[in-house]
Amino acid sequence: MPDKTAAPEATEAAAKTATTTVTTAPDAVLSANAPKPEKARSLWSDAWRDLRGNPLFLISSALILLLLVISAFPGLFTSASPRDADLANHYLQPPNWGHLFAPDWFGYDGQGRSIYARVIYGARASILVGVGVTLLVTIVGTIVGMLAGYFGGLTDSLLSRITDIFMGIPFMLGALVVLTSFANRAIWVVILALVFLGWTTIARVARGAVVTIKQADYVVAAKALGGSTTRILLKHILPNALAPIIVVATIALGGYIAAEATLSYLGVGLADPTVSWGVDVSSGREQLRNAPFVLIVPSVMVSITVLAFLMFGDAVRNALDPKMR
Amino acid sequence: MITIDKAPVPAPRDAGSAGGPLLEVRDLHVEFATRDGVAKAVNGVNYTVSAGETLAVLGESGSGKSVTAQAIMGILDMPPGRIPKGEILFHGQDMLKMGAEERRQIRGRKIAMIFQDALSSLNPVLSVGYQLGEMFRVHLGLSKKEAKARSIELMDRVKIPAAAARVNDYPHQFSGGMRQRIMIAMALALEPDLIIADEPTTALDVTVQAQVMDLLAELQREYNMGLILITHDLGVVADVADKIAVMYAGRIVETAPVHELYKRPAHPYTRGLLDSIPRLDQKGQELYAIKGLPPNLLRIPTGCAFNPRCPKAQDVCRTDVPPLLQVTEQDGTELPGRGSACHFWKETLHG
Amino acid sequence: MGRYVARRLLQMIPVFIGSTFLIFAMMYALPGDPVRALMGDQSFDPAILAAKRHELGLDLPLWQQYVNYLTGLLQGDFGTEIGSGRPIADIIADAFPVTIRLTLFAFTFMVIVGIGLGVVAGLKPNSIRDRGLLGLTLVLISMPSFVLGYLMQYVFAFQLGWITPTVQDSENMGDLLLPAIVLGSLSLAYVARLTRTSMAENLRADYMRTAVAKGLPRRRIVGVHLMRNSLVPVVTFLGTDIGNLMTGAIVTEGIFNVQGVGDAVYEALFRREGATVVGIASLIVLVYLLCSLLVDLLYAVLDPRIRYA
Numbered sequence: 013m014p015d016k017t018a019a020p021e022a023t024e025a026a027a028k029t030a031t032t033t034v035t036t037a038p039d040a041v042l043s044a045n046a047p048k049p050e051k052a053r054s055l056w057s058d059a060w061r062d063l064r065g066n067p068l069f070l071i072s073s074a075l076i077l078l079l080l081v082i083s084a085f086p087g088l089f090t091s092a093s094p095r096d097a098d099l100a101n102h103y104l105q106p107p108n109w110g111h112l113f114a115p116d117w118f119g120y121d122g123q124g125r126s127i128y129a130r131v132i133y134g135a136r137a138s139i140l141v142g143v144g145v146t147l148l149v150t151i152v153g154t155i156v157g158m159l160a161g162y163f164g165g166l167t168d169s170l171l172s173r174i175t176d177i178f179m180g181i182p183f184m185l186g187a188l189v190v191l192t193s194f195a196n197r198a199i200w201v202v203i204l205a206l207v208f209l210g211w212t213t214i215a216r217v218a219r220g221a222v223v224t225i226k227q228a229d230y231v232v233a234a235k236a237l238g239g240s241t242t243r244i245l246l247k248h249i250l251p252n253a254l255a256p257i258i259v260v261a262t263i264a265l266g267g268y269i270a271a272e273a274t275l276s277y278l279g280v281g282l283a284d285p286t287v288s289w290g291v292d293v294s295s296g297r298e299q300l301r302n303a304p305f306v307l308i309v310p311s312v313m314v315s316i317t318v319l320a321f322l323m324f325g326d327a328v329r330n331a332l333d334p335k336m337r
Numbered sequence: 338m339i340t341i342d343k344a345p346v347p348a349p350r351d352a353g354s355a356g357g358p359l360l361e362v363r364d365l366h367v368e369f370a371t372r373d374g375v376a377k378a379v380n381g382v383n384y385t386v387s388a389g390e391t392l393a394v395l396g397e398s399g400s401g402k403s404v405t406a407q408a409i410m411g412i413l414d415m416p417p418g419r420i421p422k423g424e425i426l427f428h429g430q431d432m433l434k435m436g437a438e439e440r441r442q443i444r445g446r447k448i449a450m451i452f453q454d455a456l457s458s459l460n461p462v463l464s465v466g467y468q469l470g471e472m473f474r475v476h477l478g479l480s481k482k483e484a485k486a487r488s489i490e491l492m493d494r495v496k497i498p499a500a501a502a503r504v505n506d507y508p509h510q511f512s513g514g515m516r517q518r519i520m521i522a523m524a525l526a527l528e529p530d531l532i533i534a535d536e537p538t539t540a541l542d543v544t545v546q547a548q549v550m551d552l553l554a555e556l557q558r559e560y561n562m563g564l565i566l567i568t569h570d571l572g573v574v575a576d577v578a579d580k581i582a583v584m585y586a587g588r589i590v591e592t593a594p595v596h597e598l599y600k601r602p603a604h605p606y607t608r609g610l611l612d613s614i615p616r617l618d619q620k621g622q623e624l625y626a627i628k629g630l631p632p633n634l635l636r637i638p639t640g641c642a643f644n645p646r647c648p649k650a651q652d653v654c655r656t657d658v659p660p661l662l663q664v665t666e667q668d669g670t671e672l673p674g675r676g677s678a679c680h681f682w683k684e685t686l687h688g
Numbered sequence: 689m690g691r692y693v694a695r696r697l698l699q700m701i702p703v704f705i706g707s708t709f710l711i712f713a714m715m716y717a718l719p720g721d722p723v724r725a726l727m728g729d730q731s732f733d734p735a736i737l738a739a740k741r742h743e744l745g746l747d748l749p750l751w752q753q754y755v756n757y758l759t760g761l762l763q764g765d766f767g768t769e770i771g772s773g774r775p776i777a778d779i780i781a782d783a784f785p786v787t788i789r790l791t792l793f794a795f796t797f798m799v800i801v802g803i804g805l806g807v808v809a810g811l812k813p814n815s816i817r818d819r820g821l822l823g824l825t826l827v828l829i830s831m832p833s834f835v836l837g838y839l840m841q842y843v844f845a846f847q848l849g850w851i852t853p854t855v856q857d858s859e860n861m862g863d864l865l866l867p868a869i870v871l872g873s874l875s876l877a878y879v880a881r882l883t884r885t886s887m888a889e890n891l892r893a894d895y896m897r898t899a900v901a902k903g904l905p906r907r908r909i910v911g912v913h914l915m916r917n918s919l920v921p922v923v924t925f926l927g928t929d930i931g932n933l934m935t936g937a938i939v940t941e942g943i944f945n946v947q948g949v950g951d952a953v954y955e956a957l958f959r960r961e962g963a964t965v966v967g968i969a970s971l972i973v974l975v976y977l978l979c980s981l982l983v984d985l986l987y988a989v990l991d992p993r994i995r996y997a
Contacts, residue, residue, distance in 0.1 A: 177706030180973050182935035185953065189714045189965060192957045270832040274939060277834050278954070293834060300838060301846050308842075311835040319830035326826070412900045445903030452901075457894035462916050462991055475904055507992040523902065 055255060059331035069327035075320035083136035090115065092129035094287045099124040104303045118309045121292070122299055127306065131313050133287040137199060137276075138317055142269035144203040145210060149268075150261045152211040157218025158253070162226060162245060172219070179212045187271065191280040202281050206268055217260050221253035228252075255332045263325035266318040273314045289314045357429050358385040359563040360409065360448075360531055365423030367404050367587075370416060376634040378404040380587035381423075383661075386531065386563040391554075393566045393578035393595070395610070399631045401587035402567045406533045409565075410450050411440045427531075446476045449524035451553075453536040455516035459508035465492075465519050466504035472526035487526075495522040495552060514545035518552065525556060531563040538573060550577060571614055575599065580674060583607050586632045586642035589661060590678045603664050603677035603686040605647050641680070653680050696984065700977050705758070708970045712754050715962040716746075744770060757963070761970065767963035769956075776967045779952055784971070787941070787948035791933045793864055794872035799926065802876040803919075806883025810918070811910065813888035821884065825877035833936060837870045837943035854945035867944040871936055875929050882925055886918040893917070920990045927983030931976030 063069045082089055092115035102120035107127070111117050118127040160171035190205040191197060225231060226249065234244050275281030276290025283291065289310040296307030367379035379401040386392045394402045407413045409425055411432065425432045427448065432440060452458040460468060469491055470484030479487065485504060492500035495518040508516055517537060524532050534553060538546040554577045557564045568574060574581060574595065581598050583591040583606065591604040602608045609627040629646035632638060638645055644654040657680070664675040667687055679685060738747070745756060760767060766776035809821040831839075844866060845853035855863045890896065891914065899913040938950030945951075949968055956964035988994045 173702060173706070176703045177710060180703050180707035180976060181710060182931055182969070182972055182976065184935040184938055185969055185972065186711065186714070188938070188953070188957055189711060189969075192960075193714070266830060270830070274832050274834060277832075278939065278942070280957075293838070297838060300842055304842050304846075307838055311831075311838065315827075315831045315835055318832070319826060322826055322830050410901055412897055441903050441905065443903070444901055450901045452894065452898060454894060458898045460895040460899070460913050460917070461993055462920075463913070464992075471904065471908075472902060475902075475908065509993050523898075 055332065059328075062331040063327055066327050066330070068323050069331075072320045072323035072327065075316070076324060079135055079139055079317060079320065082132055083139040086133045086136065089113065089132045090126070090129045092126040094125060094130040094133040095285065096129075097123040097125050102126075104299060104306065106303070107305050107309075119303075119305050121306045122295060122303075127292075127309050130287055130292055131289070131310055134289040134292065134310065134313065135317070137282055137286055137288045138269045138272060138314070140199055141203055141206070141272040142265050142317075142321065144199075145206045145268040145272075146261050146265045148203065148207040149211045149214055149264070150257060152207065153214025154218045154250075154253075154257055156211065157215040157220075157257075158222050158245060158249065160215070161219040161222030162241075162249065164223075168219075171215075175212045175215050175219075178209065179216075181209060183209055183271070184274070187275055188278065188280055191275060197281065197283055199282065199286065202272060202275065206271060210264075210268070213264065214257060214260055217256050218253055221256050222249055225249050225252045259325070259329045259332050262328045263322065266321035266325065269321065270314065270318050358387045358426075359390075359428065360386045360565075361424075361426040361429075362405065362409065363424040363426065365405060365408060365425065366421050367401070367408050367413065367418060367423075368421060369418050371635070374635045377637060378587055378634055379408070380637070382584070382587070382589055384582050384589065384592070386565055388530065388563055389558070389561040390580070391557065391564040391566060391578045393568060393574040393581045394584060395568060395571065395574065395581055396584035397569060397631050399586075399634065400584040402584045403535055404587075405584075406450070406535055406565060406567055410448060410533060411444060412450075442476075445472060445529070446527045447529050448531045448533065449527070449529040451517075451520050451524045451532065451534040451537045454540050455513070455520045456508060456540075458520060459516065461508060464505045464507055465511070466506075469504075469519070469523055469526060472523060476527055491522045491526055492519070494525070494556075495519070497522075513541050514549060517541060517545075517549050521549070521553060521556070525560070528560050529562065531565070532557065533565045533567070535567045536569070537566075539568070539570070546573070553577075571599075571610060583610070586637050587634070588642065588678060589676075590643065592661070592674070592676045593664075593672075594674050597672070597675060601686055603675065603682045604679045605649050605681075605685055606643050608685065609646075641678070649681055649684070651680070693981070693985070696981050700981065704970075704973060704977060707973045708758075708966065709754055711969045711973075712757065712962070712966050713750060715965055716750060716753060757966065761967075766967040769961050769964055771959050771961060776964050779964060780949075780967060780971065783947065783949045783952040783968070786946060787934060787937050787950065790864055790868055790871060790937060790941070790946060790948060791930065793861065793868035794875075794933055795926075795930065797868055798872035798876040798879055802879030803883050803922065805876075805880040806922075807887060807915075809880070810884040810887025810891070813884075813891065818884065818888075821880065825881050828873050828877035831873075833870055833874060833939050834943060836873055837867075837940060840866055840870055841943065864946070867940050867946055870943070871933060871940040874936070875933065878925065878929075879922060883918065883922050886921050887914060890914055890917045916990070920987065923986055923990060924983050927979045927986070928976075930979045931972055934972050934975065 090113065098120075102116075102124040104122055105116060105120040105124075107119035108114070108116045113128070115126040115128055118131065121127055121130070156171055156175065160168045160175075186209045187205055190208065191202065194201050231244060231248050234248050239248075272281055273288070273290035273293070276283075276288045277294045278290075279294060281290055282288040292310040293307055293314070296303075296310070299306050362382055362384050365379055365382045366377070369376045369378055382401070382405050384392060384394075394405070396402045404413070404418075408420060409432075413420070420433060423433070427443065432443065435443075459465065466485055466488045469488035470479075470481065473479040473484040473487050474481065489500045489504050492504065497503065497515055497518055503511075508519070511519065517540075521537070524534075532553075537553065538549050541549060550573060553564070556562075566574065566578060578595045580594050581592065582589045583598075583604065585606050591598070591602065591607045593603070598607065599611065602611055606627070609625070612625040613627060615624055627646055632642050632645075638655075640653070640655040640657055641647070641650075641659050644650040647654065659678045659680045661676045661678040662682065664672050664677050664682055664686060666672060677686070745753060748756070757767070764777075766780060768775050769779070805821055805825075809815075809818040812818055828836075841853050844850045851866055852863075855867060857863050895917075896909065896913060899909045904913075934949065936950075937946075937948055938954055940946070941948045941950035942954060949972075953965055953968050956968075
């Protein structure tokens with residue numbers, strides 16, 4: 013379930029990036045491999061070079077860009093309103109695949125609303141939830157993880173136990189419990205509920221990274237030179253712990269979008285009048301046998317969106333994980 | 338006793354014919370396909386090793402010494418690796434023409450290899466007893482119990498204290514020197530005809546280095562094995578090796594019986610290597626270093642590959658590849674086993 | 689080892705209490721009231737409501753309610769549903785075996801197929817089949833289970849008519865096949881990717897070269913040397929995933945109308961039957977915690993470099 017929003021292998025890889033303490037001697041045996049031109053390179057410039065040439069990254073970025081534009085200006089893509097219901101004329105009218113971008117392109121749903129318009133207007137909720145949750149989770153998780161990892165001792169034990177407790181709650185179940193308690197589920201409620209349950213993965217990754225970095229010579233040196241704790245945390249530790257955090261966060265983003273859709277589908281996420289793909293899938297299931305397009309079109313949209321963010325995350329991970337090179 | 342083929346002579350085909358060398362590498366070429374082009378790692382190497390003989394292969398990283406060894410062993414990554422040309426005769430039979438199964442039978446049983454970094458070369462999740470015993474179980478079909486008994490014997494052989502108690506320990510529980518002994522034990526398990534040791538002591542402390550080298554030399558004498566010792570450390574070689582082949586950019590540039598090489602090198606590169614050893618009697622002087630960098634294997638310089646770094650380079654060095662020629666005294670008497678691939682070997686040797 | 693297990697079990701107690709308390713608190717502290725839900729939309733007398741609440745102990749402070757609940761739980765008393773008056777232990781006894789069967793089925797499926805695909809891809813990194821498999825797993829991961837569920841239902845039940853759209857008999861493995869595949873598919877994709885990455889990484893390890901140099905047959909090199917090392921992270925993932933599978937069942941069971949835990953929780957949630965939700969959730973948390981302990985122990989068995997600390 014979307015609990016694994018942060019794909020396990022990403023967490024794994026990120027943790028390894030951060031904690032490569034068990035190093036083996038450099039492999040000098042296959043020295044015949046091509047000598048590389050030596051240039052000053054940083055992790056980030058290297059990653060950027062890697063990303064620019066990666067078709068996966070280019071395709072997913074283009075898709076994400078398109079989705080962002082759609083969610084910001086849905087009116088640009090369709091003249092129809094997602095809430096105009098015309099039962100008399102359009103009840104379950106099948107799609108007209110030839111009518112590109114026309115209101116009847118994807119047909120009409122059980123309430124006579126244009127599925128194309130609904131799909132276009134539904135993007136906003138998914139993107140807002142995905143981006144919002146990821147941002148907040150990253151902030152909360154990073155702070156908790158950094159504090160636990162840097163200060164250690166009692167702070168660490170306490171924060172780690174709290175993390176354990178939150179991790180012990182199955183994500184979907186927890187989200188269901190929280191969200192059923194709200195009668196009015198606006199987007200921010202859904203976002204906060206997912207953040208409430210989702211920050212732990214990042215916290216663990218951040219803690220692991222900080223524990224390793226804390227022992228690095230440059231941090232020890234900064235401490236010896238009398239740098240303030242805040243300064244060391246922000247100037248020395250955070251920038252170096254960022255790579256694994258970003259890897260986990262980008263991959264998680266797609267998962268949060270899937271989680272929102274699933275919760276809305278279950279009837280505890282977003283609800284009318286917010287247009288959401290999950291809700292539309294849910295309302296289409298009654299007609300799955302005779303009008304499958306009502307369910308399939310929003311389903312495909314969810315999948316494409318999640319896929320775009322997943323590919324993006326994958327590309328970022330490959331670029332930032334030195335082991336992949 | 339020392340022969341470096343200059344002109345390939347057809348060898349007798351029957352395996353293990355008396356007197357023939359144990360291993361004979363002929364005109365071996367190895368290249369790797371990389372993103373930036375074809376890297377020519379080995380460019381026509383010839384050498385022989387007989388039973389009981391130790392050949393030291395000397396060179397910087399990238400000189401092709403390890404790749405040659407991997408080609409002999411049959412553990413090159415192919416692709417990207419490729420052997421476009423050459424023969425590797427073992428007991429007179431070309432291993433490059435053998436089937437995969439036939440080669441596997443030779444690996445470990447007839448030819449064994451010792452790697453540089455024992456910690457990463459041993460499987461971290463299997464006990465050393467298991468990893469040693471595997472040799473007996475796979476090649477000799479022994480039972481688990483028998484294999485374990487033989488493993489303990491083997492560990493005793495390489496002087497690991499309390500072998501019986503430690504047979505079930507894992508590699509990370511041993512010290513560096515002990516781990517390398519386990520690697521040696523693994524290579525010795527089936528008493529192979531030939532052992533290839535690829536920088537066996539580089540990863541070890543200096544004091545432990547000597548112990549491990551002595552052990553290896555002792556066992557080699559005892560079993561009368563051929564030994565190819567790959568190293569970049571001239572110091573290690575002096576005591577153990579019978580003859581030396583110096584490699585540069587995938588070629589052998591000089592070959593000689595061990596002590597003669599130290600006394601009178603016949604190639605500027607060898608001379609440079611010898612001069613860069615710190616010496617007590619030259620305390621205070623600046624240490625000599627060969628200028629420049631090892632060649633880029635994607636673009637090996639024309640002519641003699643060493644010419645951009647050579648203090649004695651002339652025009653001919655930039656155009657003609659010097660063949661590995663027999664080296665003679667000034668009066669023309671051949672120096673047995675000596676060869677140099679330098680246009681000006683005479684000047685280098687006698688100058 | 690024994691001491692380690694004992695310590696881990698002790699450490700689990702606060703985490704278990706914390707997690708279940710959190711669920712309990714969310715269930716009871718947030719707006720929504722089972723007694724009101726019981727009354728439905730009809731008008732009601734506040735006095736009766738208050739009396740009922742007092743009778744059920746719902747007017748006590750939250751922590752006290754929780755302590756009461758936990759004391760009951762320790763004596764094996766899961767409580768009784770307010771609406772139906774059914775003992776919650778009965779509901780659990782009905783629902784759990786179904787979900788456990790479904791979960792184990794999905795688990796087996798994902799282990800066999802996931803590791804299998806991962807091995808096939810990982811043995812030849814960056815080959816066409818490897819890239820194809822990576823693509824396939826991306827598609828699987830990007831399909832939320834309700835999408836995959838309805839897709840399968842549509843294709844196999846409505847179009848091809850191979851199966852009934854919903855599960856008729858939860859004892860029948862054939863009936864559970866499709867739900868199990870849908871439930872396991874996401875994890876399957878992760879397992880395949882994890883196995884693949886791990887194998888591709890270990891393939892380049894020095895000890896693999898040693899294994900070849902020892903003249904071992906390929907079967908043994910891959911089967912013993914490569915797999916033993918590559919499966920360590922996979923096993924870790926599998927263990928922590930069982931809890932996820934059980935909650936994933938909420939969606940899958942809904943699609944295929946399986947009368948399991950997910951179904952029971954979902955219903956109880958809307959009737960605001962806190963005790964049912966918390967009871968089931970506690971069991972899932974317990975399963976999750978025990979599985980992660982098991983994984984830690986297994987981890988140390990698989991990788992001798994890990995010490996019980």
